[in-house]
Amino acid sequence: MIVSNVSLSGCAGANSALCAAVGDRYQGGGSYRSTLSPTGNLVVAVCLGFIGTFGLLNNLLVLILFCRYKMLRSPINLLLINISISDLLVCVLGTPFSFAASTQGRWLIGEGGCMWYGFANSLFGIVSLISLAVLSYERYSTMVAPTEADASNYRRISQGILLSWLYSLAWTLPPLFGWSRYGPEGPGTTCSVDWTAKTANSISYIICLFLFCLITPFLVIVFCYGKLLCAIRQFDRQVSGINASVRRKREQRVLFMVVVMVVCYLLCWLPYGIMALLATFGSPGMVTPVASIIPSILAKTSTVINPVIYVFMNKQFYRCFQALLRCKVPRRGSSIKSSSKVATKAMRGIAITGTRRTNDFLFMVASLGHPAASGPQLGPFVEPTVDITKAPSSDINRHVEVSIASDWL
Incomplete structure (x- = not known):
């Protein structure tokens, strides 16, 4: 994750000597005991087991669908795959070690393993966060782009994916070279950035x-x-020509989807960030190991939630998922009846009869769901219902019916 809780935050006051002894034992390469009770360790282990199992299954299923169905292999879907890969790596390379430590009540793989765990989980967590931001920017920039986008051009998306990994490395490598450090945290069964060090560094x-x-x-x-x-x-x-109740319902659906994304982001990461800041700037012992474990678990649930929000609530992916279960060919979500070339030609004819911005939008919506189309690629957040079988005319609004919020944003 971006971080993993609060490092030995309960080490204060009367417990300082005990914590120092624990730290000395850890620095020497040995294991150290958890500060939680056996029941507490069991509860944490159950939560981590649930998160690790479902996070692994959800993200693995996303990769299977992407490899199985060519219709999903559009450039913007690569960002969704990048998010799933980073979350999958957390479930494979991070969660099992903290789960095992919780079941045994102590950290099991020594100082080097602790540094590796803290670095790897921070790296994959930040990759996921930056990829979500890149995904939102790509959807927004495609929406407002004044020119047509090449739906078969993977260069821009590849640059965004590369950016997410380089950006994450830029922020997770410094603790390995002296700017802060990775160490034991919370109840002593995970490792992350040392939040409790009061040095300027x-x-x-x-x-x-x-x-x-x-x-x-x-x-x-x-x-x-x-x-x-x-x-x-x-x-x-x-x-014009769109029923007011239909328009209101569509806008409410889009608003709901945006709110879900924002709320889930805050639910997973804001408690984690607040807890880290309290441990950093608060008085010693303000954040106890028991209190710090809850934000850590919430942050790890992002590996389960991300595939559900960004992939399985996407109708394109969901149709492929249903087809996989039923061993059938996935049905198309669009009612466009002609080929991509015909669609492109028709919409270009439409663009002559109306305002440029509105018809650019219509062109973009008409090309959605068809990765091979030459129109703008908006990705998996809109499912169009556009009838373009009729010849273009000045009264185009009577012939065009657009459903903007059918697919996931």
């Missing part, structure tokens, strides 16, 4: 990590999806 790193790896992605997500919602509402006002 450590505090400066923690502030930067909080601002650039938690707050910045959140602001990008809120801005991009907010602008996207505004663009959809503006489009509805520009196109």
